[in-house]
Amino acid sequence: MTGPLRRLKAAAVNIDGVMLNDTFSPVIHHFITSRGGRYSAETERRIFSQRQADAAVVIAEAAGVDWSVERTLEVYFQERAEYLLRDPNRLLAGAVPLVGRLRGLGLRTVCYGGLDRSHFDRHLGGHTGLFDPPGYVCTNDFRPGVEEIVTEVFGLDHDEVLFIDDVARVGEHARALGxxxxxxxxxxxHGFQxxxxxxxxxxxxxxxxxxxDEALIRTLDEEAEAGEVWSPQTVAAVG
Structure with missing residues (x-):
C-alpha cells in the first residue's frame, strides 16, 4: 500500500459522533421518552442532521408538547447541558490518529457539524493544526452539508471527497451525490443509525x-476511481 491516492483529494469528518462522543442521541431520547413520547427509527430519521429549527419541530411533536421552536430548543439545550455534567464531551479513541492518517495520505481535511464554531474551538482547539482551512464548517444553515462542503469548501467533484459521519441521513445524501x-x-x-x-x-x-485504516481509505479511493462507490453490493461491515 504505497503511492498517492488516485481519486480522493479531501475528507470531511463529523465532529459529534466521530471526533467526539455522541452526546445528542441520549438527550433527544430522554427528552422524548421522559414526556411519554415514542422514540423510533423514523423519529431519528426526521431529527438527526437537520437544521436545529426543523429538528425542534419534530422533537416537540414526538414528545407531545405544544411548544414553540424557541422554547423547545431552550429546554433541549438546558437538558443537554445537564447531561454533559454527567457525561462530558471527549475525544473518541482513535480520533486524532484518524485525522493524521487522512492528512498523511494527502487528503485536505476539515471537520464539520451543526453547532457553531465555538463548539469546535472548545473541544478541538488544541488540535486545530490537524485540519486544513477553514478547519471547521458549521452546517446548520445547509444540513446535512455534503453538497456544500464538496463544491463550495473544497471546490472538488463529488467522488473526490470522503465523508465520515455517524448519521445515516448524511450517507443517504452522499449516495444521491455519488x-x-x-x-x-x-x-x-436505543439508537437506530x-x-x-x-x-x-x-x-x-x-x-x-x-x-x-489506510487499507480501508485506499479501498474507498479505488472504488471512487472505478466509479463504484455506491454500486449495488453487499454492505461491508468492518470492526
Whole structure:
C-alpha cells in the first residue's frame, strides 16, 4: 500500500459522533421518552442532521408538547447541558490518529457539524493544526452539508471527497451525490443509525475509528476511481 491516492483529494469528518462522543442521541431520547413520547427509527430519521429549527419541530411533536421552536430548543439545550455534567464531551479513541492518517495520505481535511464554531474551538482547539482551512464548517444553515462542503469548501467533484459521519441521513445524501462515505454509528443502545445506514445501502460501516485504516481509505479511493462507490453490493461491515 504505497503511492498517492488516485481519486480522493479531501475528507470531511463529523465532529459529534466521530471526533467526539455522541452526546445528542441520549438527550433527544430522554427528552422524548421522559414526556411519554415514542422514540423510533423514523423519529431519528426526521431529527438527526437537520437544521436545529426543523429538528425542534419534530422533537416537540414526538414528545407531545405544544411548544414553540424557541422554547423547545431552550429546554433541549438546558437538558443537554445537564447531561454533559454527567457525561462530558471527549475525544473518541482513535480520533486524532484518524485525522493524521487522512492528512498523511494527502487528503485536505476539515471537520464539520451543526453547532457553531465555538463548539469546535472548545473541544478541538488544541488540535486545530490537524485540519486544513477553514478547519471547521458549521452546517446548520445547509444540513446535512455534503453538497456544500464538496463544491463550495473544497471546490472538488463529488467522488473526490470522503465523508465520515455517524448519521445515516448524511450517507443517504452522499449516495444521491455519488460521494464516498464511511459510517461510524453511535453505540447508544436505543439508537437506530446502524440499521438506517444499512437500509440506506452504506457499504462501509465501522465500530471504531481505528478500523478506518489506510487499507480501508485506499479501498474507498479505488472504488471512487472505478466509479463504484455506491454500486449495488453487499454492505461491508468492518470492526
Amino acid at each position: 460521494v464516498p462515505f464511511i459510517g461510524h454509528p453511535s453505540d447508544f443502545r 446502524r440499521q438506517l445506514m444499512r437500509e440506506a445501502g452504506v457499504r462501509h460501516i465501522v465500530d471504531s475509528l481505528d478500523a478506518i
